[in-house]
Amino acid sequence: MQINPINDAIGARVDGIDLAAGFDDAAFAAMHRAWLDHCVLLFRGQTLTPKQLTAFAARFGPLEPPPASEKDLRDDAGSDDAKDMWIISNVIENGKAIGALGDGEAEWHSDMTYLDIPPTASVLYGHEVPPHGANTWFANMYQACEKMPADLRGAIGDRRALHNSSYTSAGELRKGMDAVMDVREAPGAVHPMVIQHPENGRDALFLGRRTNAYVKEMEVADSETLLDRLWDYCVGSDFTYAHEWQRGDVLIWDNRATLHRRDAFDPSHRRILWRCQISGTALPSAHAD
Numbered sequence: 001m002q003i004n005p006i007n008d009a010i011g012a013r014v015d016g017i018d019l020a021a022g023f024d025d026a027a028f029a030a031m032h033r034a035w036l037d038h039c040v041l042l043f044r045g046q047t048l049t050p051k052q053l054t055a056f057a058a059r060f061g062p063l064e065p066p067p068a069s070e071k072d073l074r075d076d077a078g079s080d081d082a083k084d085m086w087i088i089s090n091v092i093e094n095g096k097a098i099g100a101l102g103d104g105e106a107e108w109h110s111d112m113t114y115l116d117i118p119p120t121a122s123v124l125y126g127h128e129v130p131p132h133g134a135n136t137w138f139a140n141m142y143q144a145c146e147k148m149p150a151d152l153r154g155a156i157g158d159r160r161a162l163h164n165s166s167y168t169s170a171g172e173l174r175k176g177m178d179a180v181m182d183v184r185e186a187p188g189a190v191h192p193m194v195i196q197h198p199e200n201g202r203d204a205l206f207l208g209r210r211t212n213a214y215v216k217e218m219e220v221a222d223s224e225t226l227l228d229r230l231w232d233y234c235v236g237s238d239f240t241y242a243h244e245w246q247r248g249d250v251l252i253w254d255n256r257a258t259l260h261r262r263d264a265f266d267p268s269h270r271r272i273l274w275r276c277q278i279s280g281t282a283l284p285s286a287h288a289d
């Protein structure tokens, strides 16, 4: 097994391993260390069944099954092999979508930070990918902290922010949710804006997503100004990687230390990604200097 950085910013590519065949504890330890150091791991040319994908993902921690609302979309929802697997897809079969998130652009976000305990990691497997488009972008939130101008870091201090749960990353209002009229009252979870990573102690900027975010105990206008500055800084940064999908790619990312987004793609092309999600732990606050 060889592990090499993808670029200076984020990600490492792991070669010489067949995830379907499994691997020993020493290989996993090296992989896990690289995942913590580089935030994103890429394995290419894999051929996996749902059972093999979930077995790989479960090495990183307990899996969170998809919500019932998502399983309802799927014909294989009763299958034991696929019970912990989520489907991300634009494909319509027999008049119904077989997966979530469609074909549009998805805004920068970390997964499900509107929960008190957001997931530790997400895994994606390219089961069917379009010939172009739908790149998945990643941004390194350790580097966001390290390179941040001092005045911006000072403006965050040890503040906490509200992460709203009303909309998906594709901008759709979730079933049963009301549109947000006042960000201070929006449903969701509150997290430190800079967390101390629970496994390696490094400081990471933890933004969740821009839509309806609110910096607690600030006037709304001041919160908007600070959030706009932070997002402009991150989105215009050089600590990113744009992944161009090939069939058989497996990506695993550290949801606590990265943001990701997706480019839109041609809706006439099929895209089916299988996803697993690893349960989280509490996110402590970093110590403001």
Ligand SMILES: [Fe+2]
Pocket (backbone or CB within 6 Å): 109, 110, 111, 169, 260
């Ligand atoms: Fe996501």
